[in-house]
Amino acid sequence: MGKTITLDGITKEFGSIVAVNDVSLTIPKNEFVTLVGPSGSGKTTLLRVISGLETPTSGRITIGDKDVTDETPQDRPLSMVFQNIALYPHMSCRENINYGLKIHGVPTDERNERAEEAARSLQIADQLDKNPSELSGGQQQRVALGRAFVEDPEILLLDEPMSDLDAKLKEELRVEFQRLHRELDATFVYVTHDQNEAMTMSDKIAVMRSGSVEQFDTPETIFHDPVSEHVATFIGTPSTNVLDCEVDGDVARTESAAIQLPETASNEDRVRVGIRPQYLSVGGGEIAFDVAIDVIEPLGIDYVVHTTTVEGDKEVNVVTEEVSDLEPGDTITVGVSLENIYLFTADGQRIRAPTARQTEV
């Protein structure tokens, strides 16, 4: 049975470096929650604080309704999968999977049974008696997963478990993680720097930046309604285009376009306009400007057109399905409708229109 994890004002300092800065977060039970952010954003440190491998400088951690802040990792009801896999090289895969059960005094027969069951569900049953070094990277990670869930943990922590694997394996394991999550009835906390993994697997995503959680929401909300420029550009591929605009009365001017600003933005000097490449269309829209095409990348059905704005030399990506009449070097007009742009202040905070129009998508 999964447990709720409540973080209350968690701060972790290493000397003068603040790795995690006053994070309060409630991770609901049985959900798949991903901590995502660029390297150095404190996501791994936060995970290690949850696991008990790091002690927070201040703040409390509650698992279920028990305060575990002062408990050691041994006493917390959780398992952890590590980035470097960390299978014990001197033990067979079976012993690796069994080790936790052995510590808890489970008899050998039952141990073997449970290890075999775990191995079957991860499709590594025939690898059980091999040494970890004889397995491929993907199989090793499966063994690591197996030894984490064989104990039926209430919470499973995963620290960038796929960062060393190739793309194909990542796809396979992504499905595996979600299947496990459905079967296990445990709370999953998953750390990654790959927004794609975060978007595809999570019930909820916490986007982190320099030690703080910027936004904690469902993948859909994070994608369509980011609270800041950082969230908007970090989540989604290709990355959100951001244009710098000067404010002239109640109008923001960029390049050849002028954007009518909501009242809430009228006292800013400059604003930044975020436009997802998927919402830009060739030919124009309510807001239109000219760009020069640099490169066209086929993605299968879609194409990503990499362009630079004619006047400001800013990079703009456009996702479109039709490129037959586009050539690198051409200048084209692209446009977006007003409701599909985000406005940010100069330091990246979202400016919302007074009318609540942005939540429904």
Added chain:
Amino acid sequence: MFERVLGGPGGLIPNAVQKRVWNVALYVIALLVVIFVLTPLYLMIVVAVQSPETLFSGGQLTLIPPKLSLDNFRTLIEQTPTVSYFVNSVIITGSSVFLSTALAVISGYSLTRFDLTGKSIIARIVLFSYMISPIVLAIPLYVIFFRLGLLNQYISAILAVTAISAPFSIWLMWQYFQNIPIAYEESAWTRGASRWRAARDIVLPLARPGYISVAIFAFAVAWNDYTMVRIVLNDQALYPLTVGSELIFQEVFVGWGEQMSMMLIMSFPPFLVAAFLQNYLLQGFNLGHG
């Protein structure tokens, strides 16, 4: 500086030739080293296994013995305290190896796994103390043991010899533990293993090449030590082979044959250690690069 011109891919000399020259050079050098090392060993053995009658027959040293004899060993064992010296050597060396290795494993683990203040200073002092010649330490150690009333016992010899090997042992083990990722233990902790349990089940088995190297090193130091033992012991009954053999060599009935037999006895244990444990030694000194 010649790399671009003569050697390397694209040099003036074709790769196949380079490779052959390199192989030939390697074997020639290896052969020279082997001859250089084996000649004295051969002489030692040849002299040790001949009876005095055949050794200088014809006025020349006999290099190919016509007949093997163990007379020299018999003389040593029957007429001198060689056996008791050997036992002393084993006691002192064995205890020192155990002590030095245990010290190295405990210190190495602590230095890599705990946040100790002044950790790097400790490590530097440890390594620096290894630079000091044993004879410099010998006199202060003598004074210390004298004050403690420990002189002239096995324990003083064991401690003194361990003091020589411990600094390097600790440094080696410290380096070795740094190569064992902490994630192994962390993964054991999150699965419920106590620190002690994780160290026993995970760290110690992985550190085996490291502590076997340390043990071999401590063995070499202790078995061959002369200075420390000579200073802290003055009871002949406690002497190990190194110091004891000096006394034996002064006996009138001891000639070349007996001396070389003694040398052979002394070299035998190190030879066994090297023969059986050299793989571990190489792994240990490789520090995870292999």
